[in-house]
Ligand code: HEM
């Protein structure tokens with residue numbers, strides 16, 4: 001008991017401090033941005049949702065991983081200058097984009113899928129629908145198309161005329177980062193610990209590269225596993241064969257982050273974490289970190305209650321999509337091509 005209570009106390013205090021700090025900075029940043037609305041395009045582009053859905057259906061049917069790409073693109077967009085389509089900008093002579101930032105390079109995909117959606121919308125209603133809104137709708141559709149929850153998507157974002165390579169490196173968490181650091185990155189965006197755990201459930205779909213789980217499978221993976229479970233033993237052998245301890249070639253090798261149903265949006269990710277089988281260090285820490293009293297309780301809850309997970313995931317995705325960029329509300333635009341600012 002004594003051993004248990006001291007980290008939890010330290011953790012509680014830390015969180016309290018972090019929360020207070022971010023609540024304060026949040027209120028300082030609070031500006032009178034026009035709110036997003038559900039019927040933003042009702043008059044100007046009434047078919048926007050159908051057009052995006054149709055494109056996403058084709059994309060996910062041809063490769064279910066496209067669903068994962070769409071969800072992750074939206075996340076990486078919103079964590080840098082707010083949800084403003086900055087992630088989609090290509091590098092040019094005058095603009096350094098975010099695509100080459102450390103968490104994005106050789107990793108983020110789905111850009112051509114977004115181009116296709118944008119092209120369809122430009123034929124349907126030219127110059128109306130922002131790339132930032134496209135990302136938001138596409139992420140929602142992606143989740144439904146692989147079996148996840150439905151939620152309504154507030155719209156009305158503008159596209160940025162800038163991107164930030166530096167903020168992409170700073171704000172987006174990485175696989176081997178500690179729990180508290182990741183929590184603070186979410187708090188900084190106005191997202192709670194609960195939002196962080198629920199949104200991490202997006203790893204129920206998609207793949208990770210060896211580069212991002214090598215340290216984990218040759219590190220504490222065995223310590224978090226149930227040593228008596230032969231299936232868990234086989235699992236780590238499989239991961240190690242995909243990802244040998246050394247070698248640059250193998251860094252590109254990939255595996256599903258949810259080893260049970262990698263193409264289905266369900267709560268099996270949380271069940272995996274309870275078996276100690278999280279592929280990324282950042283995933284497993286939600287359940288296994290000594291500082292993770294709160295996150296561990298949430299993992300357990302979502303592992304047994306898929307509806308609670310779906311509900312929270314939907315709410316948290318709306319909050320994620322609500323991270324605004326005051327600059328783009330003022331000086332933003334609706335890009336004609338998501339890769340370049342309008343001239
Ligand atoms: C909590 C902190 C998070 C960390 C540290 C993290 C880290 C990662 C890493 C390292 C990968 C594998 C990339 C690669 O190997 O190329 C990945 C993939 C992915 N992430 Fe996260 N992530 C986090 C949160 C999120 C959130 C909030 C979402 C969306 C709501 C998300 C959606 C995805 C998806 C869908 C993939 C699979 C992409 C694919 O198949 O290529 N992640 N993440």
Ligand SMILES: *[C@@H]1O[C@H](CO)[C@@H](O)[C@H](O)[C@H]1NC(C)=O
Pocket residue numbers: 241242243244247249250253
């Ligand atoms: C990549 O993974 C496969 C198994 O999926 C394995 O046979 C191969 O050796 C790995 N590549 C490298 C370079 O280790």
Ligand SMILES: *[C@@H]1O[C@H](CO)[C@@H](O)[C@H](O)[C@H]1NC(C)=O
Pocket residue numbers: 033035318319322324
């Ligand atoms: C979205 O942000 C606005 C302020 O920009 C706020 O009034 C509203 O409550 C937020 N909605 C959600 C669901 O977080």
